[in-house]
Amino acid sequence: MPLETLPRIDRSTAEWPTMLLAVVIYGGWLLVTFYWQSLPLVLVVLLGGWLVAWQGSLQHEVMHGHPTRSRAVNDAIGWPPLSLWLPYRVYRLSHLRHHRDEYLTDPIEDPESAYVTPERWQRLGPVARAVLKFNMTLVGRLTVGPALMIGLFLADEAKLVIAGEPGRRQVWALHVVSVALVLAWLVLVCAMPLWIYLAGFVYFGGALTRLRSFAEHKAAERAEERTAIVENGGLLGLLYLNNNLHVLHHLRPAVAWYRLPSLYRAERDALVRHNGGLVYDGYGDILRRYFLNRHDEPPHPGM
Template identity: 45%
Template sequence: METRMPPAARAGQRKGDFGRHAYRIDWPTLTLAYGIYFSFLLITFSYHYLPWWIVCPLGTIVVALHGSLQHEGTHGYPTRWPAVNSFIVGWPLWLWLPYLNYRSAHLQHHIDENLTDPSIDPESNYLTETQWSAMSPLHRLMRQAMRPLLGRMVFGPIYYAVMGLRDLSNALLRGHLAILRAWAWHLPAVALILYWVLVVCGIPLWAYILGFAYPGTALALVRSFAEHRAHTSVTGRTVICEAGPFWSWLFLYNNLHVVHHDEPGLAWYKRPARYRVRKPELTAQAEHYVMPGYRRLFERYSFAAKEPLLHPQSE
């Protein structure tokens, strides 16, 4: 069983290992992966046999849940071998995001002292004055539209897909091999998924995008909408969202995000118990950045921006 280490005992240990238990294969996570892929195959195969209003919501949930599984893969699950994990979790059911690029960016995001800094943190929702000034009017309009939660869900999937293609274009021009290697795995994987979807299951491309991939991505973006905030304290930048069973399961308990950043190696299914044990400590550590669930998030921020667009320290 893993133990909670005092700060002084962590000095020689990588941050990403905090909370990790000993395993070669983490069977709960591997079982989850099998369940997600089996569900995906079953739901897509049932496209012509069940009403769309059953198939598409189920497909949306599976695609979003798979995004949460990919997040666990970046942290060394379900096995101790990164290449094996990439093969298991890296299939792009939502089509747009190369897993290896995501893994690289996400691990950089876990340098907590850089959290929310838009010049360093690749997952920051903020911008610097320089970044804003360099944007075209259309790009600025899109970033403004994505500030409310519903805007993020509606425009976010296409925005991030376009940004991914921009990164690919830049990598081709500049010879960035790491990005190109990620796309070299991503494109054949997309082709295999689309072969199953379009040829075997007979789902039109537009139906898969609008009924599965796009809303699945939109649902996944709810989690990252409120994960972090700009704050003078490093530990006060990460949220605790006390969500109900549906959202907690969909996000594999990353709604308890301060637990994840404090112990990034902790398995997803151990987060609720860890939070219950450490709740007073973690609440104080997060500078009381606590939300009572995603319903409240929708009520307050569906049409209103939660944060300023420019990072406060860049103004």
């Protein structure tokens, strides 16, 4: 099957595996937060971080038109702000901009780029440069990466709100109300200290998300060669809803997550040729290559 004929639409009916997944994620979050005092703290952190990262994968799925034909229903499934810091609506708009593949990795046009422009690099001081270089290693992405992701996002959003960006204040007002409901559940109902949720659920969940995105994209002259494939995802493949097969997702975002592996196996050779052979043998391969070594340099090489 040529790549041009890969399935484009995959939602003639409601996708029940995704609906069931949403029940598992939100039900699991409610159970872990409610019974956290009866569980070992390590288990609370592991489950909490997993569930928050898993919800991020679910949000990514629903913003691409899953699991129903109704955008209102899909958005409602992705709306709850379990991560606290990221409004679903902002994430949706930003991520759909990221899917303009001709701009992938461009630090100006791609909102998910890990690169900076050469001009910005020249303006940075030695400490900021050292932090960005460290962030290009896997250990850096997992430790300081979530703080950079959250801090830079909130700083940019604050500028937009202050500048009066149309609709931004309404989005954040609704988000604040939604976060208040989450915090009321955590503090008033579950009696959970906020530091446990912030460190265990939010930060650890952010680190798991940073692992997924670490090697997804790399600057290259051809747009097709900027998107990677991570084969043999294992349990992390389930956490990321097979988004480790990233080049296939970019080619066909309308295909449901549970159908990606079979489609990938059927078209593996063509997909590997398409992305120039940017393939990793599982996340262990990425760990061995980049735990202390930089995936790339922070200044975008093509600018």
